[in-house]
Amino acid sequence: MILGSNELENMRRELGKLKKKIKLILFTDVKRREDGTKFRTCSSCEESYHILKKLEELSEGKVSIEENSIETEKDLVKRYKILRIPCILFIDDNGNEIIKYFIVPSGPELVPFLQTLRYYSGETSSYKDQILSNLNRIPKSNIKLFITKTCPYCPMVVPIVNLFSILSNGKIKAEIIDLEANLDLALKYQIQGVPHAIINEQERIYGLFTPQDLLEKLTRGKRDLGGMYA
Amino acid sequence: MNIDNVDEKRVHDIIIIGGGPAAIGCAIYAARFGMDLLVIGKMFGGMIATTHLVENYPGITSISGSELMEMFKQHMNSLDIPYIMDEIIKIRKSKKIFSLESLFKEYKAKTICIATGSERKKLNIPGEKEFEGRGVSYCATCDGPFFKNKIVCVIGGSDAAAKEALFLSQHAKKVYIIYRGKEIRAEPINKKRILENEKIEIIYNTEIVEIIGNSSVNSIKFKNGEKFPVDGVFVEIGSIPNSKIAIDLGVKVNNKNEIIINRRSETNIPGIYAAGDVADAPYKQAITGVAEGVIAAYSAFNYIKNNFSQ
Numbered sequence: 001m002i003l004g005s006n007e008l009e010n011m012r013r014e015l016g017k018l019k020k021k022i023k024l025i026l027f028t029d030v031k032r033r034e035d036g037t038k039f040r041t042c043s044s045c046e047e048s049y050h051i052l053k054k055l056e057e058l059s060e061g062k063v064s065i066e067e068n069s070i071e072t073e074k075d076l077v078k079r080y081k082i083l084r085i086p087c088i089l090f091i092d093d094n095g096n097e098i099i100k101y102f103i104v105p106s107g108p109e110l111v112p113f114l115q116t117l118r119y120y121s122g123e124t125s126s127y128k129d130q131i132l133s134n135l136n137r138i139p140k141s142n143i144k145l146f147i148t149k150t151c152p153y154c155p156m157v158v159p160i161v162n163l164f165s166i167l168s169n170g171k172i173k174a175e176i177i178d179l180e181a182n183l184d185l186a187l188k189y190q191i192q193g194v195p196h197a198i199i200n201e202q203e204r205i206y207g208l209f210t211p212q213d214l215l216e217k218l219t220r221g222k223r224d225l226g227g228m229y230a
Numbered sequence: 231m232n233i234d235n236v237d238e239k240r241v242h243d244i245i246i247i248g249g250g251p252a253a254i255g256c257a258i259y260a261a262r263f264g265m266d267l268l269v270i271g272k273m274f275g276g277m278i279a280t281t282h283l284v285e286n287y288p289g290i291t292s293i294s295g296s297e298l299m300e301m302f303k304q305h306m307n308s309l310d311i312p313y314i315m316d317e318i319i320k321i322r323k324s325k326k327i328f329s330l331e332s333l334f335k336e337y338k339a340k341t342i343c344i345a346t347g348s349e350r351k352k353l354n355i356p357g358e359k360e361f362e363g364r365g366v367s368y369c370a371t372c373d374g375p376f377f378k379n380k381i382v383c384v385i386g387g388s389d390a391a392a393k394e395a396l397f398l399s400q401h402a403k404k405v406y407i408i409y410r411g412k413e414i415r416a417e418p419i420n421k422k423r424i425l426e427n428e429k430i431e432i433i434y435n436t437e438i439v440e441i442i443g444n445s446s447v448n449s450i451k452f453k454n455g456e457k458f459p460v461d462g463v464f465v466e467i468g469s470i471p472n473s474k475i476a477i478d479l480g481v482k483v484n485n486k487n488e489i490i491i492n493r494r495s496e497t498n499i500p501g502i503y504a505a506g507d508v509a510d511a512p513y514k515q516a517i518t519g520v521a522e523g524v525i526a527a528y529s530a531f532n533y534i535k536n537n538f539s540q
Contacts, residue, residue: 108296125315130333148372148375150371150372150375151369151371151372151373152275152279152294152295152296152369152371152372153279153369153372154372155296156273156274156275156279180375186376190364190445190446191363191364191376192363192364192365192367192373192376192377192446192462193362193363193364193366193367193369193372193373193376194363194372194373195372196363204363206362206363206364207362207363207368207369208273210272210273210317212317212333
């Protein structure tokens with residue numbers, strides 16, 4: 001795939017802001033030919049691989065990518081419960097899952113992905129104190145965020161959900177899911193609108209939401225406002 | 231900009247509250263005037279980011295709303311305009327300086343441009359909240375593709391409702407525009423497109439009173455009690471200005487709670503300006519919002535020159 005000059009410029013600019021080295025784990029259907037070269041039959045796996053390799057190339061050593069085959073790396077697949085590909089996995093320092101990306105980070109989803117990398121590398125956010133001060137009110141949680149590439153609100157909420165995951169060190173796990181590539185899940189969760197977050201298989205937030213809205217849902221209204229209102 | 235880098239003691243020349251075209255127009259001009267500025271908004275983009283197609287922005291024949299906002303963002307970045315994701319909840323004035331309290335910080339400025347836009351009005355009828363995201367939608371661009379070959383309705387009679395219907399007709403089998411008036415208020419070009427589109431039918435003089443379904447929407451009920459089968463309901467009945475912080479400060483608003491401004495984008499409080507959908511201009515378009523924001527920047531610049539010693 002060919003990345004446009006705008007996309008490459010975005011990549012360079014955002015990668016330059018990474019605070020430390022990061023590693024991403026990519027699960028695809030990669031196989032080897034007899035001559036040793038790799039190939040992927042799943043086209044979105046191929047696209048994800050190329051985008052991540054480009055990030056690695058432009059990052060001046062700050063980003064490293066580890067690609068694993070869903071067919072041969074059974075232990076990893078089982079450990080992280082990888083049921084769909086491509087899957088980009090973010091893990092913490094102990095190898096525990098934080099975020100799973102089930103969407104190719106291209107087009108309008110490239111910038112939110114780059115923002116997520118920045119948060120993952122340690123960049124702080126205005127909501128950091130609020131999220132941290134309310135963590136003890138939030139149980140272990142899972143957020144499935146359904147998005148589409150044509151939805152203009154979706155790129156705004158993806159970094160919000162990922163921020164919560166990263167700051168909670170995986171206590172709140174996030175799954176970013178391309179609805180159009182996972183229509184069975186759309187049916188399962190009866191989703192006809194995006195962005196659509198399913199929280200702990202029960203609560204929902206449909207449409208554009210702020211970090212405040214998400215905090216409200218996760219703490220079930222018991223959040224401490226913190227900051228100057230503490 | 232990282233909020234941790236904000237100096238709370240610093241008095242900025244201007245703080246622009248908002249993230250849409252009006253705020254950006256003000257910010258670009260303020261930056262070019264060499265003003266010390268901050269842009270603070272809950273979300274970058276504003277309502278135009280959700281517009282499927284913008285065909286009336288001079289210089290651009292046709293572009294999606296989100297692409298247009300991306301261009302605005304690039305322009306802001308080229309001028310190193312600081313944008314902070316935060317929410318201003320109260321403004322106070324002490325002598326000539328304004329203090330803006332947010333969720334996390336307190337900011338200070340000599341002037342403020344309020345460009346907080348508006349939010350979509352809801353129908354407030356049974357079934358609306360229950361089926362949000364499961365047949366009820368406020369964004370055709372976001373959710374239209376989920377209704378491929380289905381029957382949908384657009385509630386409203388504005389040009390925005392007409393454009394939503396035209397967009398939805400690319401996906402749905404049939405689109406009904408349901409309007410309580412006698413004639414829709416779309417731009418002539420969009421009215422013509424609707425009349426020529428076989429998939430779109432307008433139902434006039436009708437209101438819906440309930441949205442019905444099981445796991446998702448399957449029908450609506452009209453005021454006369456009749457049930458009408460649809461798979462999706464798109465609500466486009468206008469918006470409510472986000473003017474609370476202005477009202478609390480004492481800024482004058484009209485009976486629709488829109489901030490009253492003059493031709494210099496000035497409000498009744500010296501040093502406070504407003505622009506865009508939150509203000510009382512009769513025609514709310516991205517280009518007019520940008521213009522009001524630009525004028526606000528000029529006015530703020532001159533106000534500082536005349537009221538603050540260098």
